[in-house]
Amino acid sequence: MNVIAVFALILIVTMNVAIRIMKNKNSSRNAIFKLNSTSTKWLLIGYVAILGVFTIVAACISPKDPSYEKVAAEKIEQFVDFYPTLSQGNEEEVPAHLVEGKWSKKLVSNTFKIVNDNSYSLPLTLFVERVENTDGIMEASLYKGLDIINDYEVRDYMEDIELEWTDDKLTIKEKKNPPISLSFFHYDYLFKQLKEERANTLKHMSSHGPALYIKVPKSVALDIDENTVYVIVES
Amino acid sequence: MSLNEVSLIDVVRKQVHFKWKSYTGIFQSLLILQILGLFISTLGEGSMSEPGYGRSISVQYYSSSILVGMTAMWLFINSMLLTTSAYREDDFTFVSTRWSRLLANFTFIISLALLGTVTSFLSMNVLKVYLFIKNDELILTNSLTFFETISSLVVLLSYLILICAAAYTIGSIIQRNKWVGFGLSMLLIVLGAISVDYEGTPINFLIYFIMFDSSLMLLLFKLSLANGFLFFISWMVSDNQEVRV
Numbered sequence: 431m432n433v434i435a436v437f438a439l440i441l442i443v444t445m446n447v448a449i450r451i452m453k454n455k456n457s458s459r460n461a462i463f464k465l466n467s468t469s470t471k472w473l474l475i476g477y478v479a480i481l482g483v484f485t486i487v488a489a490c491i492s493p494k495d496p497s498y499e500k501v502a503a504e505k506i507e508q509f510v511d512f513y514p515t516l517s518q519g520n521e522e523e524v525p526a527h528l529v530e531g532k533w534s535k536k537l538v539s540n541t542f543k544i545v546n547d548n549s550y551s552l553p554l555t556l557f558v559e560r561v562e563n564t565d566g567i568m569e570a571s572l573y574k575g576l577d578i579i580n581d582y583e584v585r586d587y588m589e590d591i592e593l594e595w596t597d598d599k600l601t602i603k604e605k606k607n608p609p610i611s612l613s614f615f616h617y618d619y620l621f622k623q624l625k626e627e628r629a630n631t632l633k634h635m636s637s638h639g640p641a642l643y644i645k646v647p648k649s650v651a652l653d654i655d656e657n658t659v660y661v662i663v664e665s
Numbered sequence: 666m667s668l669n670e671v672s673l674i675d676v677v678r679k680q681v682h683f684k685w686k687s688y689t690g691i692f693q694s695l696l697i698l699q700i701l702g703l704f705i706s707t708l709g710e711g712s713m714s715e716p717g718y719g720r721s722i723s724v725q726y727y728s729s730s731i732l733v734g735m736t737a738m739w740l741f742i743n744s745m746l747l748t749t750s751a752y753r754e755d756d757f758t759f760v761s762t763r764w765s766r767l768l769a770n771f772t773f774i775i776s777l778a779l780l781g782t783v784t785s786f787l788s789m790n791v792l793k794v795y796l797f798i799k800n801d802e803l804i805l806t807n808s809l810t811f812f813e814t815i816s817s818l819v820v821l822l823s824y825l826i827l828i829c830a831a832a833y834t835i836g837s838i839i840q841r842n843k844w845v846g847f848g849l850s851m852l853l854i855v856l857g858a859i860s861v862d863y864e865g866t867p868i869n870f871l872i873y874f875i876m877f878d879s880s881l882m883l884l885l886f887k888l889s890l891a892n893g894f895l896f897f898i899s900w901m902v903s904d905n906q907e908v909r910v
Contacts (some may be wrong), residue, residue: 457764464686465689465693466689467686467687467689468695470689470692473692474692474696474780475691475782477696478783478787481784481787481788481790481791482787484787484788484794485787485790486788487789487790487794488793488794488797490817491794491797491798492793492797492805498804505765559666577722579715579722579724580724580804580806582804584722603883608720609721609723609799610721610722610723610727610802611722611723611724611725611802612722612723612724612802612804613709613723613725613726613727613796613799613800613802613803613804614725614726614727614803614804614806615722615727615728615793615796615803615804615805615806616726616727616728616729616734616805616806617728617729617789617809617817618728618729618730619730619876620733620817620820620821620824621729621809621813621817621820621835622818623817623820623876623878623879623884624813624816624820624881624884625878631678635713635715635722636725
């Protein structure tokens with residue numbers, strides 16, 4: 431059990447006992463303390479003053495630039511839109527800023543292997559387009575993904591994915607990164623009523639995973655793990 | 666027989682002053698409840714986690730709702746207690762009338778609501794400081810501008826006065842006739858249960874009518890109307906009540 435919860439319980443029990451002693455005139459035990467009106471007045475003033483100090487401290491230590499920023503709806507739409515665009519083979523229609531990396535490989539053999547080195551399914555969507563190419567050159571583009579928690583973008587999302595290229599093989603790996611811990615503070619309904627934020631947008635996660643678009647010459651045989659799900663692009 | 670003519674305002678002012686000086690327990694309980702609310706708030710109101718591919722993501726949620734809830738509870742209980750016979754007998758130690766007593770109680774209740782509004786809002790900053798120190802990555806999802814803060818405080822104050830008015834009215838009815846009070850309490854519980862189970866019923870319509878208004882002036886008008894209505898009922902109920910039992 432949380433230490434704070436235990437502390438709160440102890441506080442309640444202690445207060446309950448103290449109040450009983452203070453109220454019971456026949457008690458053999460003396461009251462721990464009794465506050466008259468002057469003491470209570472100063473206690474109240476002191477309490478408000480302490481709260482005031484905390485208010486100033488909160489204003490001073492709150493970061494000027496938030497480490498996480500809200501994602502605009504237009505940005506989310508871009509990420510949602512590029513999947514159907516890629517599946518139709520219209521790679522050139524995807525905005526250039528969504529490209530994380532590009533590769534062009536001259537294949538040395540007639541077979542190219544794609545291996546999923548993850549304990550789970552692929553951490554990205556794999557699009558494969560078979561192209562007429564007599565030079566044996568394979569082209570690949572990695573498109574960014576977007577992980578959103580309550581409208582806030584998770585930073586360095588792409589660092590979770592690692593691609594290892596060799597002459598005849600691509601290995602898709604997952605990189606173990608330190609866990610992310612986020613805390614959200616929000617004012618309750620009464621403070622949001624006038625802002626028209628009544629609907630609780632919290633407790634919402636969505637992920638638009640990255641995509642790898644590979645153009646493989648038709649002359650090259652493609653060897654993909656049987657458990658790997660991928661999309662064949664109809665060009 | 667005194668030849669001094671005492672005005673109503675003077676009587677009310679003295680009664681309110683007396684209440685502030687003698688009902689010290691009310692203020693002490695506010696401190697205790699808000700400190701307790703702060704402890705409970707640090708536990709957070711929920712969490713979730715996502716295993717993820719390369720890393721796990723855990724999310725904690727904190728809000729000001731417990732602090733506001735504790736303050737509302739404090740106001741509800743104390744407003745109701747003001748209608749009890751012990752407090753009523755205190756009121757009539759002064760040269761006073763039922764009308765002056767009622768006005769003094771209303772003024773006292775409104776001042777309590779004001780104190781509750783200020784302290785509950787300020788105590789949210791204690792929670793924020795704790796969270797800033799504890800978490801490097803604290804996200805304030807709905808930061809308020811200066812105007813939003815002021816208007817939100819006015820709204821909070823109005824809601825707290827509404828809670829006080831409701832509690833005072835219920836207390837007055839209970840003091841008048843315990844059976845009517847019991848019946849009314851049961852009715853409120855049943856209506857509450859119905860309104861939770863069936864969204865969009867006429868009962869909820871009344872709640873939505875007030876709570877789903879984003880215009881400050883209109884909202885204040887509705888809340889003032891509701892407060893006035895509740896205080897009027899409590900006046901009607903306690904108008905011809907015995908001064909001492």
